[in-house]
Amino acid sequence: MPRFNFWTGVMVLTWLLLISLLFVPVGSVLLSSLYDQAGNFTFANYQKFFAETRFHQAFFNTLVVGFGGLVGALVLGSVMAFCVSRFEIRGGKFVSLLAILALVSPPFIGAYSWIVLFGAGGVVRGGLREMGVNMPPIYGLGGILIVFALKFYPYVYLMVSGALSNVNRSLEEAAEGLGLTPWQRTFKISFPMVFPALSAGGLLALIHAIADFGTPRLLGRGYNVLATEAFTLYSAEVGSNMSMATTISVLLIVVSMIFVLLQRYVSRRNVYHGNMINKPVRVRLKGWKNVAAHFAVYFIGLCGAMPVIVAIIYSFRKTNGPVFQPGFALQSYERILFNLGDVVRNSLTFSVGAVVLIVLVGTLIGVLVARRTNLNTALLDGAFMIPYVMPGIVIGIAYIAAFNTGPVVLTGTAAIIVLSIFIRRLPYMVRTTASSLRQISPSMEEAAISLGYSPFKAFLRITVPLIVPGIIAGGMLSFVTAINELSSSLVLYVGRTMTMPVRIYLLILDGDFGTAAALSTVLLVLSGVAVYIAFRFMGRNEQALL
Amino acid sequence: MSYLTVTNAIKQFGGSFTALSGVSITVERGEFFTLLGPSGCGKTTLLRSIAGFNDLTSGEITLDGANLRLVPPHKRDIGMVFQDYAVFPHLSVFDNVAFGLKPRKVPAAEIKTRVTEALAAVRLGALADRLPAAMSGGQQQRIGLARAMVINPHLLLMDEPLSNLDAKLRVELREEIRDIQKQVDIATIYVTHDQEEALAISDRICVMSAGQIEQIGTPQQIYGNPQTRFVAEFVGTLNSLTDNDALKAVLGQLRLSAPGASWAVRPERLGLGEADAGSSDGVVAVPGIVGKYTYLGREAHVLVKTAIGELVVHLSNPGIEATRQPDEKVSVLIERSAPMAFDAAGKRLPAAG
Ligand SMILES: Nc1ncnc2c1ncn2[C@@H]1O[C@H](COP(=O)(O)OP(=O)(O)OP(=O)(O)O)[C@@H](O)[C@H]1O
Numbered sequence: 022m023p024r025f026n027f028w029t030g031v032m033v034l035t036w037l038l039l040i041s042l043l044f045v046p047v048g049s050v051l052l053s054s055l056y057d058q059a060g061n062f063t064f065a066n067y068q069k070f071f072a073e074t075r076f077h078q079a080f081f082n083t084l085v086v087g088f089g090g091l092v093g094a095l096v097l098g099s100v101m102a103f104c105v106s107r108f109e110i111r112g113g114k115f116v117s118l119l120a121i122l123a124l125v126s127p128p129f130i131g132a133y134s135w136i137v138l139f140g141a142g143g144v145v146r147g148g149l150r151e152m153g154v155n156m157p158p159i160y161g162l163g164g165i166l167i168v169f170a171l172k173f174y175p176y177v178y179l180m181v182s183g184a185l186s187n188v189n190r191s192l193e194e195a196a197e198g199l200g201l202t203p204w205q206r207t208f209k210i211s212f213p214m215v216f217p218a219l220s221a222g223g224l225l226a227l228i229h230a231i232a233d234f235g236t237p238r239l240l241g242r243g244y245n246v247l248a249t250e251a252f253t254l255y256s257a258e259v260g261s262n263m264s265m266a267t268t269i270s271v272l273l274i275v276v277s278m279i280f281v282l283l284q285r286y287v288s289r290r291n292v293y294h295g296n297m298i299n300k301p302v303r304v305r306l307k308g309w310k311n312v313a314a315h316f317a318v319y320f321i322g323l324c325g326a327m328p329v330i331v332a333i334i335y336s337f338r339k340t341n342g343p344v345f346q347p348g349f350a351l352q353s354y355e356r357i358l359f360n361l362g363d364v365v366r367n368s369l370t371f372s373v374g375a376v377v378l379i380v381l382v383g384t385l386i387g388v389l390v391a392r393r394t395n396l397n398t399a400l401l402d403g404a405f406m407i408p409y410v411m412p413g414i415v416i417g418i419a420y421i422a423a424f425n426t427g428p429v430v431l432t433g434t435a436a437i438i439v440l441s442i443f444i445r446r447l448p449y450m451v452r453t454t455a456s457s458l459r460q461i462s463p464s465m466e467e468a469a470i471s472l473g474y475s476p477f478k479a480f481l482r483i484t485v486p487l488i489v490p491g492i493i494a495g496g497m498l499s500f501v502t503a504i505n506e507l508s509s510s511l512v513l514y515v516g517r518t519m520t521m522p523v524r525i526y527l528l529i530l531d532g533d534f535g536t537a538a539a540l541s542t543v544l545l546v547l548s549g550v551a552v553y554i555a556f557r558f559m560g561r562n563e564q565a566l567l
Numbered sequence: 568m569s570y571l572t573v574t575n576a577i578k579q580f581g582g583s584f585t586a587l588s589g590v591s592i593t594v595e596r597g598e599f600f601t602l603l604g605p606s607g608c609g610k611t612t613l614l615r616s617i618a619g620f621n622d623l624t625s626g627e628i629t630l631d632g633a634n635l636r637l638v639p640p641h642k643r644d645i646g647m648v649f650q651d652y653a654v655f656p657h658l659s660v661f662d663n664v665a666f667g668l669k670p671r672k673v674p675a676a677e678i679k680t681r682v683t684e685a686l687a688a689v690r691l692g693a694l695a696d697r698l699p700a701a702m703s704g705g706q707q708q709r710i711g712l713a714r715a716m717v718i719n720p721h722l723l724l725m726d727e728p729l730s731n732l733d734a735k736l737r738v739e740l741r742e743e744i745r746d747i748q749k750q751v752d753i754a755t756i757y758v759t760h761d762q763e764e765a766l767a768i769s770d771r772i773c774v775m776s777a778g779q780i781e782q783i784g785t786p787q788q789i790y791g792n793p794q795t796r797f798v799a800e801f802v803g804t805l806n807s808l809t810d811n812d813a814l815k816a817v818l819g820q821l822r823l824s825a826p827g828a829s830w831a832v833r834p835e836r837l838g839l840g841e842a843d844a845g846s847s848d849g850v851v852a853v854p855g856i857v858g859k860y861t862y863l864g865r866e867a868h869v870l871v872k873t874a875i876g877e878l879v880v881h882l883s884n885p886g887i888e889a890t891r892q893p894d895e896k897v898s899v900l901i902e903r904s905a906p907m908a909f910d911a912a913g914k915r916l917p918a919a920g
């Protein structure tokens with residue numbers, strides 16, 4: 022049958038794709054960490070890593086910021102999720118919007134906005150000093166942790182609020198009937214039910230915190246983590262140490278992988294299926310409790326969205342060169358229009374290109390994984406876990422290592438950036454497609470076949486229309502991450518292929534916050550449009566953003 | 568040669584689990600053939616093999632003389648009603664039903680009339696323009712039914728098409744299905760695990776258990792003359808008779824014997840008499856006391872403890888005077904034709920004496 026051949030073809034192509042875009046680059050990272058500068062096989066890089074305090078320290082620091090970010094995100098995220106899903110909060114939708122804003126905000130801008138407010142010359146800090154309150158600047162570990170907590174809490178919030186509003190009320194009522202106190206109920210019934218969501222959200226926060234490069238770079242002031250060390254080693258003008266950079270990359274992958282497996286292990290038994298009928302009701306709180314709940318929710322939401330708000334305000338401020346003047350003007354946007362048009366264009370074309378590829382390839386592979394279950398597709402599904410845990414900086418370094426020399430030289434091209442985005446976001450599309458397909462009973466296609474449609478036509482006429490909304494939504498969300506991608510592009514860009522996030526990073530390093538803010542606002546508007554379209558197609562489903 | 572033949576069908580899943588172990592059936596033109604059996608016995612598997620959605624591990628299927636296993640499923644022209652409805656959620660009820668007419672190049676005007684008729688037959692005419700998403704299970708099932716019947720296929724397969732309907736609609740629709748089927752004269756294989764439905768609607772019934780055929784026959788043959796203990800128990804109910812001297816005496820009086828057999832009798836073949844009722848020619852009265860009397864409207868079930876076991880007796884049209892009190896002395900009347908003998912493997916034995 023032709024169908025058989027077609028899907029076998031897809032299968033072969035998928036493996037080829039994975040081999041050429043993932044296994045070979047990552048493999049060469051792995052290998053080049055085992056060679057010294059002169060090209061001799063050695064474990065010296067690893068020995069050096071474990072011998073030098075600088076790397077020790079970075080490793081330790083990575084774990085500290087990872088777990089610190091995790092704890093902060095867990096606390097903020099679950100407090101907010103609990104309040105929003107269990108109590109009547111005025112403007113609950115607005116709060117969710119704030120969380121989404123924090124989630125899609127361009128990288129870097131977060132850290133920098135906090136510097137603008139609380140840095141050495143920070144606005145708020147200055148204001149407080151005039152009132153006689155002296156607070157330390159936000160730099161260092163404390164600052165990183167605050168920013169991480171506020172940046173990554175939406176992962177926990179969106180996951181947990183979804184789970185909490187699906188917990189069957191009868192279960193809690195039953196527990197109440199059994200005489201459990203409210204606290205016991207929360208810990209014995211509700212907590213185990215939301216634990217999978219909580220740990221999944223926490224994992225996302227942890228992995229992003231470990232991989233985050235921009236925040237420690239800007240706020241750390243000497244507090245180095247693996248991601249920044251890898252970048253420093255890679256980008257050092259003199260004596261760029263590629264093999265040490267790749268060694269660190271390998272360790273970053275290993276650490277992320279361990280946490281993914283750990284999360285799978287601890288939540289393996291807790292799979293509860295929500296029930297759509299007997300949903301919990303929101304309680305209307307009274308008195309100080311009500312005030313406290315509202316305060317908590319709005320405080321977290323506004324703090325999380327603060328960088329975005331600051332960036333938007335500063336993008337409209339009058340500037341003289343990089344220096345802000347009193348009053349408002351559109352100068353920053355004019356500068357984008359006249360000087361940075363190509364950067365915006367690059368970002369748009371790269372992201373659109375990557376998303377088109379992602380949608381086409383991801384849909385096909387998703388169908389393959391969901392519909393033709395066998396050992397091969399199970400392996401495929403597993404292989405797609407790898408890009409999921411791959412920090413962007415590692416993909417960047419891996420691509421440089423793989424495509425710098427050899428049969429295919431791609432360094433300095435647009436293709437390498439598009440491909441790096443493509444491979445990182447492909448797993449999400451595959452998963453989106455596969456999971457929406459799994460919800461469609463295969464007998465639907467069979468029904469069409471029994472009515473006289475060939476298998477291919479049945480797929481086209483029945484399955485495709487049913488999954489298209491999910492695909493469009495998935496594509497839009499891929500677009501959001503694609504256009505905001507910084508860390509891999511930062512390693513891969515050359516002057517011609519500079520993207521908006523890279524430019525923002527450079528602008529901030531140059532101290533031109535006005536233009537950076539305006540560029541961030543443009544990014545934010547683009548992301549917002551994509552999120553809006555996605556929500557239009559799949560209903561408001563914030564969890565799909567994760 | 569029969570219209571549809573399935574010969575020695577074997578279907579294994581994953582190499583080890585055998586869902587069909589050597590099933591052979593034949594279906595005649597225009598025949599209403601029912602597969603009856605408990606959950607998991609392989610009914611759907613057999614149906615899907617005929618439709619072409621899973622290929623047999625071995626065996627042969629022919630339709631009208633042609634080897635069906637060589638024909639791809641979409642060219643078989645076999646209508647199927649799916650157990651899980653498989654209604655297309657993005658198409659209106661009308662478009663769902665019209666879906667199969669399009670590849671058959673039916674003119675638009677004819678599509679309209681045929682679909683309207685089909686929807687009327689399943690009582691969905693008023694909902695033609697609605698989307699099926701928010702419809703009840705029963706309504707979706709009827710869409711599936713109309714969709715499969717409207718294409719006038721060579722063969723119609725129905726996998727429990729009425730399982731989600733309320734009792735009243737179920738009876739109405741099964742008559743409707745039966746009428747339409749006779750009218751358009753399509754050979755039909757119908758799957759159910761409701762024995763009453765099977766008896767009411769079928770020309771012939773095939774009783775299956777654990778991937779094997781127990782018996783194929785007309786409703787009368789299946790019910791009145793079950794060939795295995797499984798069939799007798801699955802279609803109707805059965806009283807097992809305790810193997811003891813009292814039973815030997817009863818069988819002797821009835822001039823019945825089958826060496827090594829275990830005996831059973833259907834509750835509705837038993838009669839209830841007064842305690843002093845005597846045996847006559849061909850009828851034995853077994854004395855006992857009433858354990859329980861259950862009134863069900865159309866009939867009543869009386870549990871009687873006797874020397875040959877606890878026997879349930881079904882009385883039809885029980886009036887108020889038929890009511891029995893617990894511990895009342897009665898006797899159970901057994902006709903010569905009532906007891907059935909089965910061997911150790913559950914096969915029916917001739918009970919001549
Ligand atoms: N694709 C499959 N893979 C493995 N086992 C299967 C598969 N399909 C069916 N089976 C098994 O084959 C057996 C028969 O299944 P089938 O669906 O034919 O039962 P059924 O008679 O239709 O039952 P029901 O009345 O519950 O619908 C079951 O034990 C089932 O678990």
Ligand SMILES: [Mg+2]
Nearest residue numbers: 610611650726
């Ligand atoms: Mg079935």
